[in-house]
Amino acid sequence: MVELKTAAEIARMRVTGEFVATVLAELRAKAAIGVNLLELEAHVRERIRERGATSCYWDYAPSFGRGPFRNTVCLSVNDAVLHGLPFDYDLRDGDVLTMDLAVDIDGWVADSATTVIVGTADPADARLVRATEIALDAAISAAQPGNRIGDISAAIAGVAHDHGYRVNTEFGGHGLGRTMHEDPHVSNSGRPGRGYPLRPGLTIAIEPWFARTTDRVITDPDGWTIRSADGSRTAHSEHTIAITADGPEILTRTA
Structure with missing residues (x-):
């Protein structure tokens, strides 16, 4: 069931979104x-404690994971792209790091992800990261009232194909x-004009993610960390947005 939010409820999500954006920065x-x-996990844990917020990941136990998840942020390195469990690892020059954070403040959630390259960037990795950012921008631009979820999905897939990347549809936005996680699902590939209509009050997380040379994924023995099946580098960008009468509003960015 899709729940449309009131302006007051979106305002409360905006507060959470600004906090998420600040911590990711x-x-x-x-x-x-x-x-x-x-160290990064500890920083997030302390910031959440200071704010009186709640991590959406702590004790998260969906059907696809080996739960419960006992961390406050997903940290995915290199060929890992989603649900990465923080572990004892020192970042190295050239590492590609995706950081995904979802937080609840006073009963309202926001979710965002960003990918950075540590130290010296391989140009192919930089291109991959930038492609996810371009896809996110294109998807948000397509999230106009009167359009449909398929318009968002098609915008993401179009950028992927323009860059020569394949699209995995097992995991997407929501x-x-x-x-x-609420309805509707927001696939990273779809047909324009199809799917759930975009109405004012709809709040969704849009999250394009790509791997350099595959659309297949595998899951680590930890039951959580999702990697490209061929070991190629990955990237992921995500924002929470609200559909308004005036167009899409990004809720997960600093004021």
Whole structure:
């Protein structure tokens, strides 16, 4: 069931979104050669505690995971792209790091992800990261009232294909608001003009992610970390947005 949010409810999600965006910006600044993933996890945990917020990941136990998830942020390195469990690993020059954060403040959720390259960037990795950012921008531009979910999905797939990347449709975007995952599903590939209509009050997370040379994924023995099946580098960009009468509003960016 899709729940449309009121202007007051979107305003409360905006508060959460600004916090998520701020913490991700802090992580981007901290992600440097020699920094341990557990340091980044500890930073997020402390920031959530200080704010009186709740991690949407802690104790998260969906059917596809080997739960419960006992961390506050997903940290995925190189060929890992989704649901990465923070572990004892010091970042190295050239690593591609995806950081995905979902938080609840006073009963309202926001979710966002960003990918950074630590130290010296391989041009192919930089192109991949930029492609996910371009796809996210294109998808948000397509999220106009009167359009449909398929328009968002087609925009993402179009950017992927223009860059020569394949699209995995097992994992994609989703509705959110009172919880981290709500209807509707937002696939990273689809047909324009198809799917759920975009109405004012709809709040969704849009999250294009690509691998350099495959659309297939595998899951680590930890039951959570999802990697490209061929070991190629990956990237992921995500924003929470609200559909308004005036167009899409990005809720997960700093004020």
